[in-house]
Amino acid sequence: MIEYRIDRRSGVSTYQQIVLQTKQALRLGLLLPGDKLPTAREVVEATAINPNTVLKAYRELDREGLVEPRPGLGTFVRRSLARPGAEADGPLRAELVGWVDRAREAGLEREDVTALVASVLEQRYGTGATPDAPARNIEGDA
Structure with a gap:
């Protein structure tokens, strides 16, 4: 529960x-x-x-x-919002946990990690982004 x-x-x-x-x-x-x-x-x-x-x-x-x-x-x-791969015990979460652990070891604070993840999410899912054509950031990398 x-x-x-x-x-x-x-x-x-x-x-x-x-x-x-x-x-x-x-x-x-x-x-x-x-x-x-x-x-x-x-x-x-x-x-x-x-x-x-x-x-x-x-x-x-x-x-x-x-x-x-x-x-x-x-x-x-009544219904779930779960998508394959987004489970709490799934492999993507395990990878993310490892990445967050490495970020902490590198000295990043929670707010730094949040800002970094938010910027990547905006880059990949922001206006005009599609799974086949991610949004481009200011520097122009894909």
Whole structure:
């Protein structure tokens, strides 16, 4: 079962953090169709947030077709967002863990790694990028 972690200093609304963390778990295959989300009461007990905040997040996930409430039973995952190769225990993640470890050994801080990854993502997935023709950066390398 997913355990939500709320960062009150992030600048992201609490309900949106729940939505984003749920989607991330769906993408990584940590939540699968049929899995039950924690009840609003369980989330409130674990995070000390307002139950209406949890319900708002679950309603948004329901509107997006990702979960479905079952009265008297709880809220259940309707569909996954996982793609082959993006599993939490998959080989791509293992490669990424190794890369992050090397970045740390090279002295990069978390913010440095975030900036570096964001720049590569923008280069490869930014405007005009396709899998066959990645976006080009200012220096012009492919």
